[in-house]
Amino acid sequence: xxxxxxxxxxxxxxxxDDVRVFYxxxxxxxxxxxxxxxxxxxxxxxxxxxxxxxxxxxxxxxxSDHFFGPLPVPRKVIFLAKSEYFTGRGLKxxxxxxxxxxxxxxxxxxxxxxxxxxxxxxGLRVLTEGRVLGIYPEGxxxxxxxxxxxxxxxxxxxxxxxxxxxxxxMIDTFELQPSGTLWPDFKVRPGVxxxxxxxxxxxxxxxxxxxxxxxxxxIMQAIAKLSGQEYVDIDARRAKAERAAAxxxxxxxxxxxxxxxxxxxxxxxxxxxx
Numbered sequence: 001x002x003x004x005x006x007x008x009x010x011x012x013x014x015x016x017d018d019v020r021v022f023y024x025x026x027x028x029x030x031x032x033x034x035x036x037x038x039x040x041x042x043x044x045x046x047x048x049x050x051x052x053x054x055x056x057x058x059x060x061x062x063x064s065d066h067f068f069g070p071l072p073v074p075r076k077v078i079f080l081a082k083s084e085y086f087t088g089r090g091l092k093x094x095x096x097x098x099x100x101x102x103x104x105x106x107x108x109x110x111x112x113x114x115x116x117x118x119x120x121x122x123g124l125r126v127l128t129e130g131r132v133l134g135i136y137p138e139g140x141x142x143x144x145x146x147x148x149x150x151x152x153x154x155x156x157x158x159x160x161x162x163x164x165x166x167x168x169x170m171i172d173t174f175e176l177q178p179s180g181t182l183w184p185d186f187k188v189r190p191g192v193x194x195x196x197x198x199x200x201x202x203x204x205x206x207x208x209x210x211x212x213x214x215x216x217x218x219i220m221q222a223i224a225k226l227s228g229q230e231y232v233d234i235d236a237r238r239a240k241a242e243r244a245a246a247x248x249x250x251x252x253x254x255x256x257x258x259x260x261x262x263x264x265x266x267x268x269x270x271x272x273x274x
Contacts, residue, residue: 041191
């Protein structure tokens with residue numbers, strides 16, 4: 001008789017083996033639904049090694065990337081996910097934590113410094129165990145569908161572990177579910193492409209800043225070639241901050257203009273003929 005674990009035990013799971021069954025049950029049941037509803041495309045799956053440590057380095061366009069990226073891969077993909085997915089409150093927070101824990105996501109703090117080092121150590125542990133590690137080198141979702149500069153953590157993981165890097169390109173998921181939207185556009189057919197392996201194991205022990213940037217840029221260019229995205233050589237979070245600031249300035253300017261127009265109207269009304 002199959003063992004049924006209560007939700008509280010799923011939430012308390014501390015190792016990937018604790019959720020191994022749930023991962024595959026979720027992947028196949030949810031996967032069938034996604035295939036029927038969205039008819040996702042996939043190419044280059046054969047480029048993903050069937051055994052041994054692997055790094056899947058992907059662009060990040062949408063929340064739905066978490067579903068459609070690993071879907072065609074016949075191995076369990078473990079992603080380093082932002083810690084906010086695991087700290088929500090209420091029923092929604094509970095269910096979100098249960099889901100991301102169940103599908104093998106590992107929470108990381110994106111604050112930088114020691115938190116970044118901890119993320120690297122966690123990633124290296126996954127690779128040392130011969131698993132597939134998924135990573136979004138941009139560090140966040142693209143604000144406008146373009147591909148932004150990668151962070152050098154992916155290069156460190158590749159060089160220190162010796163694992164091959166498979167460039168991965170999500171296709172049309174930005175149009176499927178843009179950032180900030182709840183429901184996907186069911187008319188969009190998403191896709192994913194896997195490129196040929198990139199080998200940086202020859203650089204082991206040489207991870208200086210210049211080399212890390214060179215390797216990261218090579219990975220990002222491979223992703224850009226697969227995705228066809230325009231490449232922007234700035235940090236994606238900086239781009240988001242600039243867009244948010246511009247939106248605030250635009251909103252403030254509009255309010256100011258509307259106030260001035262009202263003041264002008266009031267002034268004209270007071271100067272009419274007696």
